[in-house]
Amino acid sequence: MPGLPWLVLAVAYLLGSFPSAYLLARLFRGVDIRVTGSGNVGGMNALRNVGFWPGLLTGLLDVGKGSLAVYLAQRFTGNPGLSLLAGVGVVLGHNYMIWLGFKGGKGLGATAGALLVLSPLTVLYALLGLALVSLLLRDTNLGSGMGILLLPLILWLQKGEAGWVWMGLAIGLIVFSKHLGDLADYLKGRRQLF
Numbered sequence: 001m002p003g004l005p006w007l008v009l010a011v012a013y014l015l016g017s018f019p020s021a022y023l024l025a026r027l028f029r030g031v032d033i034r035v036t037g038s039g040n041v042g043g044m045n046a047l048r049n050v051g052f053w054p055g056l057l058t059g060l061l062d063v064g065k066g067s068l069a070v071y072l073a074q075r076f077t078g079n080p081g082l083s084l085l086a087g088v089g090v091v092l093g094h095n096y097m098i099w100l101g102f103k104g105g106k107g108l109g110a111t112a113g114a115l116l117v118l119s120p121l122t123v124l125y126a127l128l129g130l131a132l133v134s135l136l137l138r139d140t141n142l143g144s145g146m147g148i149l150l151l152p153l154i155l156w157l158q159k160g161e162a163g164w165v166w167m168g169l170a171i172g173l174i175v176f177s178k179h180l181g182d183l184a185d186y187l188k189g190r191r192q193l194f
Helices: 004-016 020-029 045-047 052-077 082-095 108-118 121-139 140-159 162-177 182-185
Strands: none
Touching: 004 052, 004 082, 004 162, 020 045, 020 121, 020 162, 045 082, 052 082, 052 108, 082 108, 108 121, 108 140, 121 140, 140 162, 140 182
């Protein structure tokens, strides 16, 4: 079916666009998370500025929608390449939510969810990579944004197939794009390496 890749991408994107942080911030505190704290529509901003339970639920929902998008692609297509495409689509949807004027989160939860279904061991390797870069930079936000760029390398070493590397590169760039503000602060000297 020629249009199937576009359908998989669209469904994954729409799942990723589910604005869990926005809805939970409204429900728990009556605030618009887009103008609260960092303005990021994700779990960490919800945790820091809306509360523990909204933050935890947001994180779980973000991981869940990443997992669900990939699971649905696997279940209904049986095509490994389309499952990888669903992983990219859900992260893209989470980071650029159609329902919120293309504002969104930073994509780490949705990425973790997609990888939990695709390759659970990759999540462990990716977390180790993010932690290492965060320790080196002494900044978790910047470390996450820079560390995600290790994903294509991790997938190449683990899977050794081009499709996995392309998925890792696409997700890495999508997530990194939302961390450019952290990088700009670092380059202006607002964040220090040592």
